[in-house]
Amino acid sequence: MDQSIVTKIERFIGEQLDCVDVKLSDIHKLSGGAIQENWAMVLRAGEQPPKDIVLRCDAPSGLSTSHSREEEYALLEAAFDAGVTVPEPLFLGQLPVFGRSFFIMGRANGVAVGHKVVKDLSLGGDRELLVAEIGRQMAKIHSITPDLDLGSASGSQSLDFLSFPKVSAVQASIEEFRQFLDNHHTAFPALEWGIRWLELNEPEPLPLCLVHRDFRTGNYMVDESGLTAVLDWEFCTWADPREDLGWFCAGCWRFGRGDLEAGGIGSKQALLDGYNSASGLALQKADLDYWEVFAHIRWAVIAIIQGERHVSGAEPSLELALTAHIVPELEWEILRMTGLRMIGLQATGASL
Amino acid sequence: MREQPNAEALLEIARDVLKQDILPLLPSDQRYNLLMVANAMAIASRQCQQGHEPEQEELKRWQQGLDSDALIQPCAVEMSQNIRAGLYDSPDGRVQLAKMLVPSVRQRVLESNPKAL
Numbered sequence: 305m306d307q308s309i310v311t312k313i314e315r316f317i318g319e320q321l322d323c324v325d326v327k328l329s330d331i332h333k334l335s336g337g338a339i340q341e342n343w344a345m346v347l348r349a350g351e352q353p354p355k356d357i358v359l360r361c362d363a364p365s366g367l368s369t370s371h372s373r374e375e376e377y378a379l380l381e382a383a384f385d386a387g388v389t390v391p392e393p394l395f396l397g398q399l400p401v402f403g404r405s406f407f408i409m410g411r412a413n414g415v416a417v418g419h420k421v422v423k424d425l426s427l428g429g430d431r432e433l434l435v436a437e438i439g440r441q442m443a444k445i446h447s448i449t450p451d452l453d454l455g456s457a458s459g460s461q462s463l464d465f466l467s468f469p470k471v472s473a474v475q476a477s478i479e480e481f482r483q484f485l486d487n488h489h490t491a492f493p494a495l496e497w498g499i500r501w502l503e504l505n506e507p508e509p510l511p512l513c514l515v516h517r518d519f520r521t522g523n524y525m526v527d528e529s530g531l532t533a534v535l536d537w538e539f540c541t542w543a544d545p546r547e548d549l550g551w552f553c554a555g556c557w558r559f560g561r562g563d564l565e566a567g568g569i570g571s572k573q574a575l576l577d578g579y580n581s582a583s584g585l586a587l588q589k590a591d592l593d594y595w596e597v598f599a600h601i602r603w604a605v606i607a608i609i610q611g612e613r614h615v616s617g618a619e620p621s622l623e624l625a626l627t628a629h630i631v632p633e634l635e636w637e638i639l640r641m642t643g644l645r646m647i648g649l650q651a652t653g654a655s656l
Numbered sequence: 657m658r659e660q661p662n663a664e665a666l667l668e669i670a671r672d673v674l675k676q677d678i679l680p681l682l683p684s685d686q687r688y689n690l691l692m693v694a695n696a697m698a699i700a701s702r703q704c705q706q707g708h709e710p711e712q713e714e715l716k717r718w719q720q721g722l723d724s725d726a727l728i729q730p731c732a733v734e735m736s737q738n739i740r741a742g743l744y745d746s747p748d749g750r751v752q753l754a755k756m757l758v759p760s761v762r763q764r765v766l767e768s769n770p771k772a773l
Contacts, residue, residue: 648758
């Protein structure tokens with residue numbers, strides 16, 4: 305990071321803390337993040353002990369596909385106030401400081417990479433306890449509801465920027481999926497079937513609450529003893545709480561451990577026990593089946609969008625190109641879960 | 657007449673060199689990239705191996721199921737519209753749709769990630 309930018313950020317933090325003696329050191333960019341950049345650094349302010357912090361800012365390309373940094377900061381604050389294990393939000397920066405939107409948060413320690421978390425049993429502590437804790441964390445996120453007056457309660461930013469579905473959250477998603485497919489150059493009939501199945505089997509909606517929408521293995525950090533942070537708050541919206549549980553358990557996010565139904569790390573029952581104990585709901589394993597189909601369809605649509613970034617020539621990338629090739633296996637699973645695969649295998653017999 | 661080895665065999669031997677000889681020499685932060693390259697080559701190799709026959713069979717199956725002589729993309733669009741309109745909601749409709757869809761999706765998985773079958 306350019307020294308002139310570091311000086312500007314030091315001055316900004318000094319103003320926030322009302323402290324003239326602010327120094328940033330050990331600055332290095334963390335890996336990952338094509339749209340946002342994360343910079344780790346150590347903050348020394350006056351006589352205070354040094355603090356590990358992370359500055360999160362827009363990448364120079366300025367691509368905008370999710371919540372802005374201001375909105376993400378508001379979400380992080382709301383989650384922190386609700387008792388979710390997240391990096392402590394410290395300062396919301398302003399564009400004029402160095403020309404990009406940013407915020408500063410505490411730095412959580414641990415490992416997030418999905419396949420490492422799944423395979424390395426020295427991480428995360430007892431896995432069933434970890435899964436139950438994840439269930440409790442989800443319940444805390446879902447305790448944030450549209451009628452909660454965040455602004456007056458704690459001085460936090462409001463979540464007014466989150467839109468409300470005009471119909472049920474499921475119907476809003478169905479409309480969104482279909483709109484995308486209608487505007488895409490290639491038809492995906494198996495996905496269309498999955499979407500139709502969602503429409504025909506929609507359960508009675510639960511009251512809207514804050515849903516993370518990307519809470520899965522790979523998006524939380526663990527150290528040797530357990531969970532240290534829930535990450536990536538950029539897809540949050542008001543929706544049905546079961547969507548998060550289905551996304552976490554979906555077969556496509558188990559990193560090779562299909563037998564461990566909760567994110568490749570533990571049992572679905574432990575997740576639900578943790579969730580139910582903190583939320584007061586009484587969800588059963590069967591309640592998640594619908595939401596696992598929903599998760600596969602949503603991930604398939606995202607995978608097509610990501611693949612298209614390469615196919616269109618806008619952003620040549622091997623990783624994006626390979627993401628497009630995940631779609632068939634997601635469709636195969638959708639056909640199984642909705643019963644169509646078995647019908648097809650019986651009807652066509654030996655030819656398969 | 658083309659030289660032997662053909663595309664599929666070339667991709668296969670090139671992939672073996674990458675995984676057996678080059679991968680162990682790479683620093684850990686580059687291993688993921690090489691594994692992605694190997695995966696892309698494996699998909700390309702399986703597509704070469706399968707040739708165009710599965711697509712022709714798919715077209716025939718879809719034309720028969722839709723009673724149409726359209727090409728593959730218009731058939732996919734028609735099937736999608738039918739699904740959305742509820743034409744395959746009934747038990748018989750589901751059998752009709754499954755006959756068209758299941759072999760097609762299976763074939764695509766066979767090429768993109770056969771381990772998922």
